[in-house]
Structure formats: C-alpha cells, structure tokens
Amino acid sequence: MTTDTFTHLLQNLMQQVGISSFKALSRAAGVSERQILRLRQGKVAQMRVDILLKLSQVLQISLDELVVKFSKLAPDGVLNQDNQERKQHSVPSNTEQELLQKISELKNEYERSQLALQQQRETLLQEFQQQSLQHLESLLLQWPTAAHKAAENPQLAAIKIVPLVQKPLDKLLQQWGIEAIASVGDELPYDPQFHQSMEGNLQPGERVKVRYTGYRQGDRLLYRAKVSPV
Known part of the structure; x- marks a missing residue:
C-alpha cells in the first residue's frame, strides 16, 4: 500500500469520530504528529504499543484492527491470487497471523508493564507514608x-x-x-x-x-x- 492509501484510510477513520485534522488527532491522542506520519506511511512496526493504543482508543477501533489496517501486507496495494482467495474466505494469511500474534504479545507485555508500574507506585506511596508517619510520630x-x-x-x-x-x-x-x-x-x-x-x-x-x-x-x-x- 502507498502512503496516500494509508493517509486516506486514516482520514476516513478520523471523519467517523469527528476529528478534522492530523493536528487535532495529535492533541486528542496525546501523541506527536511525527507518530501520526509514521502511521500514514504504514510504519506500524516502528511504533510503540502505547502510542498505537492511544490512537486506537481515539479512533474507536481495536488495537488489532488498527495494526492490520496500517500494515504493509502487500506492496503497492496489490494482493496476489493466494491472498485474494484467503480474503474471500476470511482466512488470514501467514503474514497476518504472524502480525496478530505479535500484536497479542505486545499487548500482553504492555499490560504487564502497566501492572508493574501501578504496583511500583503503590509501593512508593506506602514507603512515603511510612517515612512521613515516622517523622510525625511524636x-x-x-x-x-x-x-x-x-x-x-x-x-x-x-x-x-x-x-x-x-x-x-x-x-x-x-x-x-x-x-x-x-x-x-x-x-x-x-x-x-x-x-x-x-x-x-x-x-x-x-x-x-x-x-x-x-x-x-x-x-x-x-x-x-x-x-x-x-
């Protein structure tokens, strides 16, 4: 797929949620316009999971769907005969299966890191409260x-x-x-x-x-x- 194809696809998704420009999308998702440019270029593999997750939430589509839509599964938007038949029968290609597996792994890794971060925050808060109580004990x-x-x-x-x-x-x-x-x-x-x-x-x-x-x-x-x- 070409950059124009991805750009048009992104504009359609933005229109569905009432976002009028790439700058507005950048502000709504809290990501840089450079990251949005990568998405328009189909460089999903070079983007962090948390960035993709923010964009998927604003565009109101799943993370899996976002990655699949903006991945370069075939050059210049042309699918070969085998891929066309797989599409018709809703059977994902090997490339798509590998991509979805990678998405699942990244999502799990992201969720684990978020959980670890939350636990770390709670631990630091408890330590802070304990130290403060020691100073204020008398x-x-x-x-x-x-x-x-x-x-x-x-x-x-x-x-x-x-x-x-x-x-x-x-x-x-x-x-x-x-x-x-x-x-x-x-x-x-x-x-x-x-x-x-x-x-x-x-x-x-x-x-x-x-x-x-x-x-x-x-x-x-x-x-x-x-x-x-x-």
Whole structure:
C-alpha cells in the first residue's frame, strides 16, 4: 500500500469520530504528529504499543484492527491470487497471523508493564507514608492529649504545646529539603521574588516585617513569605 492509501484510510477513520485534522488527532491522542506520519506511511512496526493504543482508543477501533489496517501486507496495494482467495474466505494469511500474534504479545507485555508500574507506585506511596508517619510520630501520639489538656485548662501556657508541633514539623521539612525563607517577625528588605505584600504596593528594598513564613525547596519556590511595611 502507498502512503496516500494509508493517509486516506486514516482520514476516513478520523471523519467517523469527528476529528478534522492530523493536528487535532495529535492533541486528542496525546501523541506527536511525527507518530501520526509514521502511521500514514504504514510504519506500524516502528511504533510503540502505547502510542498505537492511544490512537486506537481515539479512533474507536481495536488495537488489532488498527495494526492490520496500517500494515504493509502487500506492496503497492496489490494482493496476489493466494491472498485474494484467503480474503474471500476470511482466512488470514501467514503474514497476518504472524502480525496478530505479535500484536497479542505486545499487548500482553504492555499490560504487564502497566501492572508493574501501578504496583511500583503503590509501593512508593506506602514507603512515603511510612517515612512521613515516622517523622510525625511524636506529634500524632502527643498532640491529641495536649489539645485535650488545653481544652480542660484554658490557662495552660501555649508555649508548652508549641514544641510538640514544631519539632516533628522541623524534622519533616529538613528530611524533604524544605527551608523557610524567613522567620515570622524578621525585618528585612522587600524582595518581590520571595515576598508577597499584604498591604499596598511595596518597592524593592523597602523595609518590611515577615507576617507569614514562606518556603522553598532547593531552587524551587514553594510559597512566598507574606510581609507588611515596618
């Protein structure tokens, strides 16, 4: 089959699902236009299974059907006499059988890799939660009791409760590489890159006071510190 034949075939499939252009197909399937060009050239064997699967889902046909339709089973769109007879009796040729077998193997491999990836994600999530719980252990165990005592005795000094929260929080932030931009109450020059004004327009270098702490993780800014004029 020629490139024009495959292109026309793809356009027909696109028309059936209301996709007007190859660029629109690229966006809908989440694949590059280069991959779509390979499909138009009949280079299915050079395409990854996940790419073909995305295209088959958007075009609303099975993966097997997509691969068979866009495979170069015969040169220049001409089938020999034996292949014509097989087509008439709906008996797949040896080439088609081999291709379908390959598709089945690739699908199974793809499904296995997806399952392994999902299991890996769950394992990493469990490890993350476990590590976080270890850092927050003292807070989880002591905070409910401290809160109960504070409710029973409103005169209880808050300064006695603060370490229960502060220590495990500081430990967790240190473990994740997160650091405060400035401490609450600090007075420093206003820097719009790291500070957010709470009152009016501030000029860079103007003296400000930190009202809410900001955070960054390495070179990445997480939250700007909220400040107000001194």
